[in-house]
Amino acid sequence: MTKVIDGKAFAANVRAQVAAHVARLREEQGIQPGLAVVLVGEDPASQVYVRNKHASTIEVGMASFEHRLSADTREADLLALIAALNADPKVHGILVQLPLPKHLNSDLVINAIDPAKDVDGFHISNVGLLGTGQKSMVPCTPLGCLMMLRDHHGSLAGLNAVVVGRSNIVGKPMAQLLLGDSCTVTIAHSRTKDLAEVCKRADILVAAVGRPEMITGDMVKPGATVIDVGINRIERDGKAKLVGDVHYESAAKVAGAITPVPGGVGPMTIACLLANTLTACCRANSLPEPE
Numbered sequence: 468m469t470k471v472i473d474g475k476a477f478a479a480n481v482r483a484q485v486a487a488h489v490a491r492l493r494e495e496q497g498i499q500p501g502l503a504v505v506l507v508g509e510d511p512a513s514q515v516y517v518r519n520k521h522a523s524t525i526e527v528g529m530a531s532f533e534h535r536l537s538a539d540t541r542e543a544d545l546l547a548l549i550a551a552l553n554a555d556p557k558v559h560g561i562l563v564q565l566p567l568p569k570h571l572n573s574d575l576v577i578n579a580i581d582p583a584k585d586v587d588g589f590h591i592s593n594v595g596l597l598g599t600g601q602k603s604m605v606p607c608t609p610l611g612c613l614m615m616l617r618d619h620h621g622s623l624a625g626l627n628a629v630v631v632g633r634s635n636i637v638g639k640p641m642a643q644l645l646l647g648d649s650c651t652v653t654i655a656h657s658r659t660k661d662l663a664e665v666c667k668r669a670d671i672l673v674a675a676v677g678r679p680e681m682i683t684g685d686m687v688k689p690g691a692t693v694i695d696v697g698i699n700r701i702e703r704d705g706k707a708k709l710v711g712d713v714h715y716e717s718a719a720k721v722a723g724a725i726t727p728v729p730g731g732v733g734p735m736t737i738a739c740l741l742a743n744t745l746t747a748c749c750r751a752n753s754l755p756e757p758e
């Protein structure tokens with residue numbers, strides 16, 4: 468029987484734990500963790516993400532600071548806002564919603580965030596800390612994947628993991644986390660030869676490609692755990708539909724466990740953002756971190 472990994476339920480549990488910790492912080496220390504989200508422009512998908520982040524932040528008892536800037540915002544003005552948020556003691560986490568409009572340099576903007584408040588884990592210091600196995604802020608999507616994998620497998624040591632996709636926000640940090648848990652890691656990408664054969668060796672297969680239903684059942688090792696990071700909006704039979712990078716029907720027949728889309732990795736990303744904000748708040752106040 469294939470196990471469907473219920474990311475929605477898992478995320479609800481993480482959010483409940485964060486909420487309980489936040490309530491204790493407020494009661495015992497008089498501290499309220501705060502998350503600032505900066506959205507530049509009117510990208511429809513980004514607007515939905517930002518709305519969801521705001522609602523989830525409030526729901527767990529944190530303060531939410533939303534900054535919506537017009538698409539033609541000057542880089543200097545955005546950097547000035549980030550400097551103000553860096554200096555604001557009520558703000559423990561800062562997230563700049565990507566992608567930014569083309570005239571803004573994303574690397575420059577992300578690296579202007581105080582690494583201690585970089586709850587997305589994209590600042591070059593956090594990337595370096597993760598790569599060298601030191602305490603860092605870990606990118607939310609791969610962190611959510613790792614939590615579900617640990618929950619399903621217990622120890623990941625010695626398992627063959629294949630990550631399809633090498634982006635800075637998903638593929639590369641995912642591979643680092645799996646390596647940190649002693650998997651034997653392969654990173655595949657658009658230039659990989661015989662992708663099907665590479666995928667078929669995986670005990671853990673993570674798809675972060677951005678191509679609807681590209682990973683099919685014949686590419687999956689029997690009994691493997693398949694984590695589908697992809698979020699693709701497609702139209703089928705005249706209706707809008709959300710699908711992953713994995714062809715669910717065929718892969719679920721072969722896999723031992725699989726995450727669905729929607730309801731898999733997606734909800735875990737926001738839950739991990741809240742968990743990271745709580746961690747940042749605890750570190751800023753020299754308090755014990757959540758486990």
Ligand code: NDP
Binds near residue numbers: 631676699
């Ligand atoms: P990117 O476009 O930045 O990276 C895609 C990666 O896939 C690249 O490394 C690319 O290789 C590789 N790739 C593209 N085509 C192929 C192919 N035919 N064969 C093998 N590899 C290929 O995407 P992201 O990492 O940002 O996102 C990946 C997916 O995850 C998207 O669907 C996105 O929507 C989703 N996502 C979901 C999140 C969530 O919360 N669930 C959060 C973030 C992303 P190359 O480097 O060679 O070009």
